[in-house]
Amino acid sequence: MTSLFQRSTFAVAAAALTLAGMARADDHADAPIQYFINKFDGEAKYPADLEFYPYLNPEAPIYGEYISGVRGGFNDFNTLNGRGDDASGLGLLSDSLLGGVADELDTSYGILAETIQMPKDRSWVIYKLRDEARWANGTPVTADDVKFTFDFQIEKGWPGFKDAYAMLGSIEVLDGNRVKFSFTADNTDRNAPFTIGGEPIIPRYFWEDRDPQEIFLDTYPEGSGEYRIKEHKDEDYIVYERREDYWGNDFPWAKGSANFKTIRYRYYNDVTTLRNAIKVGEIDMRAENQMKAWVNDYKAEDIPAIAEGVLVKKEFDDNNIQNTQAMFFNLQREKFQDRRVREAIGLAFDFEFTNKQLFYGRYIRQNSHLENSQLEATGVATGRELEILQELDAKYPGQLPATVFGEQYSYPETDASGNNRDNLRAALNLFAEAGWTLEDGKLVDANGEQFALEIIDSSPDSERYILPWVENLERLGIAAEFRLLDTTQWIEKIRSRDFDMTDYVYRASYTPGTQMRYYWSSELAATPGSIAFHGYESEVLDDLIAQLTSADNREELNQVSKALDRVLTSEHLVVLEWYYNKSRMLYWDKFGTIDHSDDEDFLGGPTTGWWIDEALDITLDERRDAL
Template identity: 40%
Template sequence: MIKRRSNTSLARLFNHLLCVASIGLVMLATPLMAQNSEAPPAANSAPFNTPQHGIAMHGDTKYPPGFPHFDYVNPNAPKGDTLRLAVVANGFDTFNPFHLRGVAAAGISGYLYDTLMESSADEPFSAYGLIAESIETPADRSYVVFNLRSEARFQDGEQITAEDVAFSFNTLVTEGHPFFRNYYADVSNVTVESPQRIRFDFDTTKNRELPMILGQLPILPAHYWADREFGDSGLTPPLGSGPYRIAEFDAGRSVTYERVEDYWAKDLGVRKGRYNFNQIRYDYYNDDTVALEAFKAGNFDFRLESSAKNWATSYTGQRFESGEIITEAIGHQRPAGMQGFVFNTRKAIFSDPRVRKALTYAFDFEWANQNLFYDQYIRSDSYFANSDLASSGLPEGRELEILERYRDSLPPRVFNQAYQPPVTDGQQGVRANLKIALEELRAAGYSIKNGKMVHSETGETLAFEVLLFQKTFERVVLPFKNNLARLGVDVTVRLVDSNQYVQRVRSFDYDMTTQVFGQSDSPGNEQRDYWHSNSLDVNGSRNYAGVNNPVVDALVEQVIQAPDREELVYRTRALDRVLLNNYYVVPHWYLASDRVAYWSYLKHPGHAAKNGVDINNWWVER
């Protein structure tokens, strides 16, 4: 609902309103520092009755008003040249990344659309004004006001106004991907107070993150969409406000973005030193092996390597020895999240946690790490690995206090067993683990009949399908399948193209699949999309495991409502522990560095931000 206030009401409102908020859209990876500048003093300690240039989730922001650039960029990076990238997928069929329909072109949301705020990559969770010049929110964060920059423009020269912000919010939560409805569920009212001022009211005072995540809102041009159907954009290049526009494309095969020369925000501190390429081109490949060879042949410039085998064996030859192509493993401190084989607990075969626990014992990580991954990986033992948010040992102190209120609804192991994924060291290897798996399956009512694992009451064989779209991942799944076969469990592996995979995952049409639950250093509203029962049957949600657990629901809300960083850590650890002990995934592994290969004319700042590599901070020197 949108309300418009009179100028008189607006004047009265200014006398008793408030202060601060927001955060910008975060790219897939993150940056590398450049300058030897000292960190500026803490800057966000003004009283809560004045507009602010930025906001931190907890505590103060690092950067002061008017800061010239982020510390991890090179503000003098030259502009020019073309960056060529590869995408391994079966193409794209839409330029609308905000709708459930279709597969969007790579890069479309980050390059075409600006947001109200921009996050920094060297703080846990802070954001600074982009389209919004300043933000206001009271101490209880019960609402937020964004004051827009008068110079903010769409790429056709039209000014960005509060009406555009209201249109964007309403369109995304009603017609966009279901994620937006969950993410902004606590917004109760949107009020356009003037052409450059908009207010969002909330139906809770316990969602401290909400003013900030509203700053992530991508702003769409209302005038462009006035005579268009939002869900039917197809491959018509849309109008944006960001640093790039679509220059050309070959449907499903490539898309090229060109830098907007008169981009309105190019000199702002949140943009200085970034988006340095004149053009960015994505070419699509159906096969990753072909893509790798194309990279080595010089057909594209930069590659983020996800395969340990490739990293260990494929980056060799004269061009690597001569320095024409450079390889680096650049360390990061971002939370690794959780990657794993995900059980779809909507399926009856995976409804019993004892079955899920049993099957985790059939995955031999130690064998895979040694024989497939060249000992490059660390086993995942948390949904928030590589951070202080991860649970460990037995719960104690404040974390134990949080969990105690749910003791009667939780398995005893939450309190008396430290979680650890199964380990297969020693001479017996996986054999000892398969014995444990067999005991768990028997406790769940299964027994082996004629070589098959059969439920004693239903007579159904324990059988399921693993859905994949990356052929290279078969080498990980097949040993897992073979171990399960020793238990009498029938597993089939289904390899489909990327488009079919996307559609099946969106509709939860799988038994088991591989997913990554990415995490930030400040978890919040996105946890609803991962774990909350409200997202259980929402097509396109990221509740891949079908989590439907009242305790998880309660802990998710507590994470969102955490009043400070210390309490956020305790509440997140409690959530992590409950998720782990419900065995929603078979944990995989993580890497605390980004493996990148690039041609030597590409340059990057000399020091990485905590979040790692961000290609949008790089440039070309030939």
């Protein structure tokens, strides 16, 4: 081995090359300056001088109060601590450096940032702030505020924040409105500039003398966003008002997007009172997520307002990628370590029976973590996807399930009768292979200890579909039970990982690299309080996530995503549930609307860009009273 102190020609040459490389990396003049960044170094859809986004109405008035209903309560205005029950809408207070648009997948444009500069290797990025950017108190948003946002939360905030930004090597204020983020030498995440760019920037003047771990309602936080908090009543409501002096009013993202003069979130104890609130006009709009309620609780023959079109009941097509709605295992518990056990528990869930009895046969079984997209695995892996899986199999012998090389797993269908014999028989066989036997009606291990399983949730609606599942688990000899907890108890159970199984939703993305790191990386799985609360650690998943974040073209990202999806489903890390390819909306006839259905590129929600029509709003009470 060469001595560390050996003065050889090779060492001197290597040092010279290193210094030269450092000089080039620090030579900002060589790196392009743009008004956008594209994940794959492509071009932007929209020009720098864009007036407004075509899926919005720039003539939409800023008028009226929009009232939204929320189940539960709130006890915190602090989004930095990761532990309070945050008030709804706090994101309205803040801007970020970058923002995406609703009809373009891989590009973000500057919001607080006027320009973005970075070298081809993405080893650093410089954001230059807009001169116009202002906090709610009228003072400029500065590079120091940006640096403070990250330093403050990394040092004192929620632990998950520090983990999320582990790729940061340094943050440097270059001048009053330029800040440079340099990444660690081992960072391969091409999405890092996007991740930083999407973080809400907070004002030093408000936060520097506060404890970011504090739960508080005694003062209103401020930001640079389009809204400020106007008033609130603890556990009852919170009202935001549109800032007339919002610094970004003349920029395209603000023209036709934040159209309500005030936004009020009203809180209700349970979902029943929330459903009644839309019927009687206490709230303006509701997205109904329960099929039974959609079919039975809003019948035109029972509600004259719906019959006359004053309260609109409408389904909008939703052809976007679907979120992962699933029952999650606590994979730090020994009893769930064998994937055959996990698969067997999944077989006890009779989706077809549940769909027929509770959902009127309208839901679709979910068989993918990236359902309804070009990212989901289908059939047998071929081409580049197969190459990726083969490379992983060689690199991590014995860690990949053999099933990844066969037909993509899908849950076996039942006849919907409720007699799930074939699947339960298959489940018992899997348990037997894993060392569990059925004795005197009890599923026991080699020590005679019965398999016990507790499912927890905080939604009363979940009881309807979980209890039949529990009954099937009991038929397998499992000591199964369901516990309904209040929201605070449930959150604490999840954060402390004191549970067996629970219902949860992971949000889906067409560019899932950084997101999958939050959900499935070993680093965050080992971090208490993180969103990777399942606790599953896997070198294979870490490798796939690294490939996702380093993919330099869309096709490579798609193929890696398919391989990841195939591994996730083959490992049976969750029991996937269902999705519905429509959005179910109820809203009072007071809105000016935009029809996005003919825009093939549009990926936003159906009510994106809506506003309150003054004429409709003024006559709404009269039209309701006339029913």
